Amino acid sequence: MAWLIEQLRKPRWSPYAAGVLLGIVSVLALLISDQLLGASGTFENLAGIIGGWFSKGISDSMYWQYIMPAAITWQVILVIGVFFGALISSMLSGTFKWRFIPDQEWRKNRGDGTAKRWSIAFIGGFILEYGAGIAGGCTSGLAISGTLQLAPAGFLFIVGMFASGIVTSIIIHGRGWRA
């Protein structure tokens, strides 16, 4: 028991241990709820709801009628759970902290300005979600949940993601970047 509490309060687990936990959670979600873990769809669900407040045409469009329902779906609730899981994990381990820019890599390389970080994060997030929309999932919904069912879609997504991620990283991080 003391061992368990110590593990729960540890700031970091081996990535292999954390990976085993995610693997088990994925299997249980399929076994018990017949659902896949995914995150990016949530933003599309919520965007459909918010868009619907302004125009009926948006929430009634083909996309939100048939592909991504403009509603509070199982996945939206899942993402709320993700938020609390990460929050409580970091609070228990004492690593919870308000941050406006990433402490380590960003500050060393790009300085303290929040505007720069926030605008790049916004643009990056926009592109990321757009890509997830085209592909039909994100790192969790497609790369993990697709691949674990041996769906070719998941493998293709990982190939695309790493190919462009590596190139983008070389361009934006360059030689002078200090890790």
Add this chain to the structure above:
Amino acid sequence: MSSYLLALIFGFGFGWALDKAGLGQYGKIANVFRFKDLTVLKFMMTALCVAMIGVFGLRELGLIELTKVNETYLFGNLVGGAVFGIGMALAGF
């Protein structure tokens, strides 16, 4: 209602695993594309191995039916992944 409760619990486990692996940090995501920190890959590939064994083992036993296999669109998955990768490297999420 109980299915929403389960969603919360599964989400909790997912978020917990992400935090314990340190994937809430910008550096972990930014550095995987530079091959300086492979935490993301170690985490993802372990999860995949465990889940594949579990899912296909249970399917052999007839306990799981894979009804929601992601549809494959060669072009869409590849290009979507490529666009996604640009955003991921920029944002570090």
